[in-house]
């Protein structure tokens with residue numbers, strides 16, 4: 167299938183306008199695979215035709231479909247197992263200690279894709295259920311993609327998805343078989359509020375104690391990363407913790423955060439650590 | 444390098460598993476049924492981890508697992524079941540018999556890798 171540079175440019179502009187994401191030239195080959203189903207559904211022969219239609223007015227739904235198709239929703243339960251372990255073993259207990267008076271914990275999973283990240287968090291909290299008894303713990307999980315959010319809400323995962331990263335004991339404990347798939351139990355689903363939210367817009371209301379923004383920033387151009395991180399910073403409690411993906415950093419991309427002195431992969435609002443000395 | 448024993452009566456599955464495991468830097472040995480696997484574990488250095496099928500001739504995976512529990516070994520390998528038996532009753536039985544993890548076939552590379560990480564060998 168051939169695509170003119172003009173069409174490629176049109177698709178990447180569309181994606182960037184809707185989500186802030188950059189479609190790097192090196193990854194443009196993905197466009198063809200990703201948009202194949204959209205072409206088919208619209209009965210179009212080429213990406214150029216699709217691009218032309220997008221240029222016309224009143225193609226809101228089509229634009230939305232194209233944006234959805236271009237998003238990368240790759241995820242898994244407990245993605246980066248070591249990071250999730252230090253989160254549960256070190257980060258969570260430390261935060262719990264600082265919140266012992268209010269017994270309130272607010273967590274935001276930003277760019278949660280189809281929900282595995284949020285369910286992993288919920289499972290970790292349930293594992294230490296004695297600690298959180300009579301606490302008010304909330305998990306807000308958001309993504310720019312309405313499709314991803316509706317899948318996350320359903321909590322229904324196919325056999326390959328359910329096995330990726332999820333320990334078998336947790337699968338048995340927290341999911342129920344449904345045809346060839348597994349569905350998160352109500353008990354687990356009701357601990358998470360899923361919502362559509364675009365990181366290009368103001369952060370959801372709340373002072374979050376923990377924000378996860380994992381494997382999302384890497385798709386943004388540097389300037390966008392900076393503004394997204396600024397908005398996240400404004401949504402956090404002064405002693406809040408930011409949890410990025412393995413291999414992601416704030417270094418050189420944000421003036422709001424600095425690396426946690428002890429926990430690798432975790433970040434603090436700048437100045438907070440020094441003020442504790 | 445970590446070692447893995449792949450126990451499956453299907454040559455094709457053993458080959459697929461070997462391919463995945465070698466790409467993850469494992470040294471791989473194979474056995475075609477539970478009895479062969481038991482001989483391997485009791486006469487040679489036991490592997491770090493065993494990928495274990497359920498339904499096999501001579502000795503099934505679950506029988507092997509129980510026998511392994513009774514054998515005196517210098518160290519106990521981690522055991523990851525890898526089977527088309529994907530009902531919760533089978534999974535529970537496997538865990539009760541001492542399995543550390545469970546993979547429902549068909550699997551892919553990511554599944555195997557993540558389960559090996561969960562049991563702490565990858």
Ligand SMILES: C[S@@+](CC[C@H](N)C(=O)[O-])C[C@H]1O[C@@H](n2cnc3c(N)ncnc32)[C@H](O)[C@@H]1O
Nearest residue numbers: 185239240241277279309310311364365380381
């Ligand atoms: C590769 S997934 C990562 C999912 C999960 N956090 C993880 O680490 O496995 C990236 C997600 O970010 C979402 N995303 C991209 N741009 C976004 C934006 N502007 N606002 C919110 N979410 C966005 C995508 O829809 C996708 O689901």
